[in-house]
Amino acid sequence: MNGRLSNATIAKLPAEVLVPRYARNSVTPGIVHLGVGAFHRAHQAAYVDACLADGESGWGIVGVSLRSPDTRDALEPQDGLYTLAIRDSAGEQLQVIGSIQSLLVAPEDPGAVLAALTDPRIRIVTLTITEKAYLRAADGSLDGAHPDIVHDLANPGSPKTAHGFLAEALARRSIAGTPPFTVLCCDNLPANGATLHRLLVEFAKLRDAGLGRHVADEVAFPSSMVDRIVPATTDADRARIGQQLGVEDAWPVMTEPFRQWVIEDRFPAGRPAWERFGVTMVEDVGPFEDMKLRLLNGAHSGIAYLGLLSGHATVDRAFADPSIRQFVDRLWAEAIPT
Structure with missing residues (x-):
């Protein structure tokens, strides 16, 4: 293999490998994603990549890891590029995804994450942080006694949780006169948008009653439903894909051809035209x-x-x-x- 997958090597990939059909240096950020795991990279990031290729250059992704630096460490030397390997009984199609522009690790620099979230160009924040990270008590309400929640209430400028980052960013945007972003939960929770809305209102009220009202009344939380099988990447996968690419990819993602994304169409600040690429935009995600x-x-x-x-x-x-x-x-x- 000759080097690492990157902007410098992408032109040398075999012709059968699909690559971004747009100038990555012309893309500007429009989405911050919290929880840059394999599912996000196989699902939401791939849909956004299609939108960028269709000329919607204002929807690049700033990826944020709330815990581990592993994804950043793997993808930063690759300029955010990675391979999506779509496998079925007939074989495997490799596609290089370019929609992730930059990667941040929250524990290393929470200020950088807040700066990204308060950037006026950011109009959507998506989340795949797993059910556990919503920090719910046994009755489904916010676990106000959780140590990380207690920390974030006492230290709003250096949060640890998604709740803390979202609330502080929305507070700063409100003070600056910047419209709020839309919060789009993509985790497998029933009525995930409504659930996150309720939890964040609870958290915001613990900080300040006015902030609680702002989150309750001014911020959109559409629910969504996602589906795609994304197995864990193995060393054998890395070796096989590296051989096909002719360069190393530190963290390719395996997936199936089938994918589904159903989203309630409530985006006051705008959104990509996801429906052009198979996303189902609806009034109510409940029946789905x-x-x-x-x-x-x-x-x-x-x-x-x-x-x-x-x-x-x-x-x-x-x-x-x-x-x-x-x-x-x-x-x-x-x-x-x-």
């Missing part, structure tokens, strides 16, 4: 969540449980079993009317 939970997740769980009991090693083999397929067909027939 019900469909996924009952038809997709319910069927997948049933296939796994029955397949294991029947001695099948993989889901595809279990689904090929006529008796299990019959079970799924009947499950769907019962669930579809609901």
Whole structure:
């Protein structure tokens, strides 16, 4: 292999590898993403990459890791570039994604993260921080006694949590007369936008009643539903993709061809034209969540449980079993009317 994937080496990649079809140096930031894990890079960042290629140059992504520097350490030497390997039974298509412009690590420099969030060009903040990071108590309310919440309330200028960063950034934008960004939760939580809205209002009220009202009344929190299988990247994946590229990629992402993103269309500050690339923009994401939970997740769980009991090693083999397929067909027939 000859060097590392980067802006300098991308032109040397094999012709069959898809690369960004836009001038990356003309892209300006419009989105800050909290939680730059593999799922974000296989899902939201790929959709944004398509929008950039379609000429929407104002939607580059500033990626923020709230905990670990690993993603930044892997991608910063690559100018934010990474390979998305889309795999199915027919083979593997490699696509280099260029939508992530820069990467920050919150514990190293919370001020830099707040500076990104208060940049007037930022109109959307997306999140994939996992359910645990929402810091909910047993009754679903904000866990106000959590040490990180206590820290952020006492130290608003150097937050640790997503709540702290969002609240401080929204407060600073309000003082400066900058319109608030839209907060788009992309984690697998029911009614994720409404859930995050409620939690952030609770947090903001603990800081200041006026800030609580601002978050409650002036900030949009559309809900969304996401779906794409993203297995963990192995050393064998890295080696195989490096051989195909002819350069090293420290952290490629594996995924399947199928993807889905359903979003409530409430973006007062504007948004990319995601619908041009398969995103479903709706008034209410609830019915789509019900469909996924009952038809997709319910069927997948049933296939796994029955397949294991029947001695099948993989889901595809279990689904090929006529008796299990019959079970799924009947499950769907019962669930579809609901």
